[in-house]
Amino acid sequence: MDTSNHWYGHAHILSEYCGLPFEEPRPIWGVLQHGWNLLHGFGPGHAPPYGFPKFVWSHANLRRGQAIGWRDYAVIGAPWNYLLDLKKDTEPVPPADEREGTIFYPFHTWDHGQVSGDHDRLISQIRDTEDGPVTVCLYWIEYEMPEVRRRYEDAGFRVICHGKRGTLRQGTDTRFLHKQYAEQIRHRRVASNRLTTAIFYGASVGSEVAVYGDPMTFSDVRDASVRDGNEQAKRLFPEFHGVETDAEEVRATTVRELGLDAMASPAELRALFGWEPTG
Amino acid sequence: MNDIDTVSKSDAYEIVSGDMYDWSDLTSADPCPRGPVLTRVAVATASDAAHLLVVGPHDLGLLDAVVGLASRTTLVLRTHTDAQVVSERYADRSVDVVCGDLRSWTPDQPADAVIALDGFGRVSSIDAAPADWHTISVHLARLATRDSRLAVVVSNPGSPLEQLRAVAPEASNEDADWSFPIHDRAHPRSLVDASARLGGHGYALWPDAASPTLAAAPDACSAALAIAHGRPAETTTLRELQPALAQTLDTLGVTAAAGGWLVTRGLTIGSVLGVDRSGNETSWTAPDRSWLVEAMRDSARRDASGLRSRVRRLREAVESDPERWRGLQVDEIGLDADRLVPVHDSAVRLGDSAEEILLGLLDELAAFICVAGWRHPWPAGCGRDELAVLLAATVDTVVTPADVRRVRERRESALSSNGMAPVFARRTSPAEADTSELRKLMDENEALRGQVTWFKQQMRQRQTMTHEVRTAARRDVAALNSRIKDLEDQLSAQQATSITRAAKRASSVPSRTRDRLGRIPGARRAARLLRRALGALRRAVRR
Numbered sequence: 001m002d003t004s005n006h007w008y009g010h011a012h013i014l015s016e017y018c019g020l021p022f023e024e025p026r027p028i029w030g031v032l033q034h035g036w037n038l039l040h041g042f043g044p045g046h047a048p049p050y051g052f053p054k055f056v057w058s059h060a061n062l063r064r065g066q067a068i069g070w071r072d073y074a075v076i077g078a079p080w081n082y083l084l085d086l087k088k089d090t091e092p093v094p095p096a097d098e099r100e101g102t103i104f105y106p107f108h109t110w111d112h113g114q115v116s117g118d119h120d121r122l123i124s125q126i127r128d129t130e131d132g133p134v135t136v137c138l139y140w141i142e143y144e145m146p147e148v149r150r151r152y153e154d155a156g157f158r159v160i161c162h163g164k165r166g167t168l169r170q171g172t173d174t175r176f177l178h179k180q181y182a183e184q185i186r187h188r189r190v191a192s193n194r195l196t197t198a199i200f201y202g203a204s205v206g207s208e209v210a211v212y213g214d215p216m217t218f219s220d221v222r223d224a225s226v227r228d229g230n231e232q233a234k235r236l237f238p239e240f241h242g243v244e245t246d247a248e249e250v251r252a253t254t255v256r257e258l259g260l261d262a263m264a265s266p267a268e269l270r271a272l273f274g275w276e277p278t279g
Numbered sequence: 280m281n282d283i284d285t286v287s288k289s290d291a292y293e294i295v296s297g298d299m300y301d302w303s304d305l306t307s308a309d310p311c312p313r314g315p316v317l318t319r320v321a322v323a324t325a326s327d328a329a330h331l332l333v334v335g336p337h338d339l340g341l342l343d344a345v346v347g348l349a350s351r352t353t354l355v356l357r358t359h360t361d362a363q364v365v366s367e368r369y370a371d372r373s374v375d376v377v378c379g380d381l382r383s384w385t386p387d388q389p390a391d392a393v394i395a396l397d398g399f400g401r402v403s404s405i406d407a408a409p410a411d412w413h414t415i416s417v418h419l420a421r422l423a424t425r426d427s428r429l430a431v432v433v434s435n436p437g438s439p440l441e442q443l444r445a446v447a448p449e450a451s452n453e454d455a456d457w458s459f460p461i462h463d464r465a466h467p468r469s470l471v472d473a474s475a476r477l478g479g480h481g482y483a484l485w486p487d488a489a490s491p492t493l494a495a496a497p498d499a500c501s502a503a504l505a506i507a508h509g510r511p512a513e514t515t516t517l518r519e520l521q522p523a524l525a526q527t528l529d530t531l532g533v534t535a536a537a538g539g540w541l542v543t544r545g546l547t548i549g550s551v552l553g554v555d556r557s558g559n560e561t562s563w564t565a566p567d568r569s570w571l572v573e574a575m576r577d578s579a580r581r582d583a584s585g586l587r588s589r590v591r592r593l594r595e596a597v598e599s600d601p602e603r604w605r606g607l608q609v610d611e612i613g614l615d616a617d618r619l620v621p622v623h624d625s626a627v628r629l630g631d632s633a634e635e636i637l638l639g640l641l642d643e644l645a646a647f648i649c650v651a652g653w654r655h656p657w658p659a660g661c662g663r664d665e666l667a668v669l670l671a672a673t674v675d676t677v678v679t680p681a682d683v684r685r686v687r688e689r690r691e692s693a694l695s696s697n698g699m700a701p702v703f704a705r706r707t708s709p710a711e712a713d714t715s716e717l718r719k720l721m722d723e724n725e726a727l728r729g730q731v732t733w734f735k736q737q738m739r740q741r742q743t744m745t746h747e748v749r750t751a752a753r754r755d756v757a758a759l760n761s762r763i764k765d766l767e768d769q770l771s772a773q774q775a776t777s778i779t780r781a782a783k784r785a786s787s788v789p790s791r792t793r794d795r796l797g798r799i800p801g802a803r804r805a806a807r808l809l810r811r812a813l814g815a816l817r818r819a820v821r822r
Contacts, residue, residue: 268587268672
């Protein structure tokens with residue numbers, strides 16, 4: 001099925017949640033939303049094929065999609081939610097006093113574009129804001145760019161990468177979210193210079209969240225939703241922006257946006273994904 | 280047929296012109312007004328009246344309820360057979376029976392209460408000149424006092440239920456049979472029209488005019504109430520009816536789609552009068568309340584997760600008190616502020632355990648959703664059995680289609696042994712496929728075609744778009760962007776003559792780029808940008 005279903009090991013996590021093997025998930029009969037966004041659950045230019053169900057995280061995605069005439073939605077919540085469920089006994093979120101420092105996710109480039117922004121300015125802003133140890137998590141493209149990676153390392157930050165999301169099922173780090181989970185639960189704060197998926201993940205595991213600093217932008221701007229996305233995010237989600245945020249408000253929005261209240265049971269997922277015969 | 284135009288009198292009843300022999304309205308195929316809702320209206324009209332006039336045939340049970348409530352009662356019927364029956368039945372009561380055309384009769388005392396719950400269709404003789412609705416209503420007004428109490432039913436030929444009833448088993452192929460017949464142009468076009476003409480208050484009757492289970496004022500008649508009462512007693516399935524009914528409700532509204540209308544004057548009855556399937560007055564009348572089937576239908580139009588929350592609530596409700604839910608069918612479950620409420624008690628046992636009761640209800644829900652237009656062309660929930668499995672899965676209950684069918688058979692058997700019919704009858708032969716099912720199949724077919732196209736695209740993409748190719752393409756696009764930027768910098772630094780040179784130089788960039796980069800993704804876009812820059816240059820030169 002759609003190869004983006006495997007990004008970040010989403011299909012693998014859902015397979016494990018359904019009681020099926022983690023390593024070899026069966027094809028999902030539909031398209032999974034692979035990251036939080038302000039659109040219909042899918043990125044600009046990503047038109048899910050007609051006739052397949054669209055498995056999105058939240059009702060907000062569903063409403064936006066239906067507003068442009070898309071149908072066949074099923075709201076199931078983010079695969080991250082299911083990872084939280086799988087981890088709740090084996091690797092629970094530690095108490096707040098056992099967590100320290102900040103993990104910062106700079107806005108990242110992607111396979112089809114470049115980000116333009118001032119990393120030095122951002123480093124300076126992080127240094128001025130955060131008082132504990134800082135881990136900077138780079139996207140794999142920046143992580144493999146020595147000139148970018150070195151700047152953060154030279155600033156004294158611990159620099160990590162959760163892995164590659166993969167392309168066409170090649171090079172996917174199926175434990176991407178596991179690594180992200182492990183990092184996020186050991187940090188007290190999760191921050192970024194843009195409201196991104198990682199911020200919502202952080203909020204879901206009880207981290208303080210913050211969005212501040214140079215938001216950067218794509219140099220090769222092709223789509224208004226990308227170009228103006230940050231401004232829109234600020235308007236729609238002011239509670240996430242700033243150095244200090246209101247934990248209660250953030251939590252409520254996170255439940256809604258990640259679909260923590262819209263999770264499906266293993267049996268329902270199996271039925272929806274076509275993972276078990278229904279005839 | 281009586282050929283004497285003057286009033287005559289038999290021993291038992293009075294005969295006026297237009298009387299009919301060899302005919303009975305009381306026993307004809309077209310049923311007479313009856314049932315608890317109309318009976319209650321009739322009783323309210325008749326109580327303590329000095330002279331009650333009952334016009335046209337009415338069910339004997341209903342007549343029994345009203346006879347004796349007024350000081351004097353006159354029944355006007357057009358056939359001798361019926362006049363004979365009722366005059367014998369009420370021989371020892373203060374009841375006068377008149378046989379003949381209503382227009383031929385003049386009372387010695389005006390009526391102060393009038394009941395015409397059969398409408399005006401059977402008050403005149405078939406041998407006399409046909410009278411339109413308006414003429415009869417004017418005549419009726421002359422028979423009663425100005426402030427008389429009144430209860431008149433008006434048929435609504437536009438009702439989907441009436442249309443269904445009018446459909447012959449085999450349609451004729453003769454052109455003449457499809458032409459417009461002579462019809463009554465004076466018949467009220469709407470409930471508002473009827474109410475205005477009779478000077479009364481209007482009620483929508485559901486599901487039909489002859490034996491409604493609901494009479495509701497337009498303001499109080501919600502779609503939920505209409506749907507809940509939209510099943511005629513003799514129709515065992517909503518499969519044929521529901522799509523047309525739902526569409527009419529959506530487009531015309533509950534009043535225009537009603538099975539009939541009731542106009543009352545001088546009565547003190549509530550804005551909603553309804554009874555449940557067992558004939559008891561239903562308390563489920565508030566317009567802001569809804570029904571589970573309706574909520575599920577709306578959810579199914581949007582997404583699967585909407586179904587999930589409802590099914591969860593249903594499971595919780597059933598598990599907390601299985602006894603309470605044991606005898607209910609799914610269209611008897613109300614929603615009050617998101618809380619599921621069984622709308623009446625039932626002693627019938629349709630299931631033993633909570634699981635079986637729940638699965639039976641989910642199966643009926645699945646049938647309803649399929650009828651109401653569920654289209655999810657994915658493996659899950661393709662048909663009634665599969666959708667029932669999916670609904671059960673939403674509460675993490677694993678069942679197979681065979682389990683669903685087994686529970687359904689037990690449930691239907693229990694219903695049958697209690698003289699009841701399933702709310703959704705199953706299709707017994709493929710020949711019964713209706714248009715909605717055909718449409719669904721066409722949708723699925725279209726979806727499958729889309730899926731095939733998508734797979735072909737994916738296969739092509741896999742063959743051509745390796746990761747390395749994408750990375751290279753990204754690099755090349757970045758190089759082109761950089762080249763354009765350099766060019767723009769140069770242009771801004773040059774004078775007009777230099778600009779001309781630069782323009783000439785730039786004009787060859789797209790062709791050189793095309794030659795060098797061939798069909799690399801992004802090259803076309805870069806070339807477009809270059810052409811735009813070139814156009815800007817030329818304009819600058821011209822200035």
